[in-house]
Amino acid sequence: MTTPGGPSTVLHRPGTVGEAVASLTAEVEAGRDVRLLAGGTDLVPALRAGGRGPAAIVALRRVLELRVRGASADALTVGAGVTYADLAGWSLAPGLAAASRVVGSVQIRNCGTVGGALGSANPRGDLLTFLAAAEAEILLASARGARTTDVDGFLRDGPEPGELVTAVRVARPSGPQTYLKIGGRQAAFPALVSCALLVDRVRERVCCAVSGVATGPWRVAAAERLAGDEVDWSTGTAPLALARRFGELAAGGLRAAPPLPEDPRHPADYRVHAAGVLAARAFARCLAGVRRGDPA
Structure with a gap:
């Protein structure tokens, strides 16, 4: 044809x-x-x-089969053909919904799919940033059978010849989640810098990934360790000062990451600083009770 x-x-x-x-x-x-x-x-x-x-x-x-999403007791599975618009209002996955709501224009959100985001592997991709923070599993099928890989492995090696991404799987949320980005506009423009943050109150940890500074979504391990040690897990809260320290450690970790090509309009120092601000802001919203628009 x-x-x-x-x-x-x-x-x-x-x-x-x-x-x-x-x-x-x-x-x-x-x-x-x-x-x-x-x-x-x-x-x-x-x-x-x-x-x-x-x-x-x-x-x-x-x-x-690729356009199905579902939930089990401990995981959420999203087919590769599910669109951003399908995910934007999904109450079971607040972080995934937040990332999907700020992808491109309405037309892009109506057409763009989870599998397409993985296939394009944009190092600043909104969905990839969230999936990295969520430690998602990528499900693939081929004539050789089915297999799974993590986001880092998929972005590093890509699918094998003849493989098809069928779905992604993430843990069911056990705490607040958010996704923040800086760009020309929150939607309709690619992210300059973005940050996904998930709070896991069951395992008593914070998972945070940043895009726009390194060659792909980058986990800020030192900041995550700080949060695991310092958050009051009996209440799932933290003081605002801890959010500032979290952002500073996130920025520090990003300085050692393999950088994206230099952008004269947005130098690396600016993007690192912006990423630290986003990480602190995301932490504050999820753990310090600071809402959008609050003076803090």
Whole structure:
């Protein structure tokens, strides 16, 4: 079938994960350039810009298995075809919902998918930042069977040839969560710097990831250790002074991270400082009771 990729591009339209994997595997084994199409927020603009199209496209919109989200006693599972709009109001996952609400424009949130965010692997991606903080598992399927990997492993190695991301799995929240970003606007513009913070009152720890400074989402380990030691876990609260220390340690840890290419308009020192401010603000909102707009 002719597609926007060009008259010789083959379009596969599977109806199940098994069919999608079979089509993807056949194209890979034939040595052809094959792309996956879900929301199309990256692939379609690239094709319209006049770039050379792939030899084959596997369109995933009809694979309903990929568009399911669910909850068990201890985990939340989100299919790779679930859109940001689907997640924006999900009360079971407040941090995931907060990150999804500030992705792009309304049109992007209606089309963009979880699998697409993982496939594009944008080092400043809103969803990737949250998934790194949440220590998400990435579920993949191929002709060889199913496997799981963590976010760091997926971003470092990518999927193997012929593999399809089917879902992500995160722990069910056991405390407050938030997501903050700095950009041209909170939505419609990519994040310059962003921060995801999750409080785990069961394990008595804080998980925090920052994007926009390092080559990918970066966990601020020293700040997390401080929070684990100093938060009053009997009440799940902390003084505002601890939030400031948390931000300072976060910024300090980011200075040692492998940096993104220098941006003359937003120097590394500015982005590190901004990341520390966001980390302190996120900590204060989740643990010190400071709300948006409060003077503190």
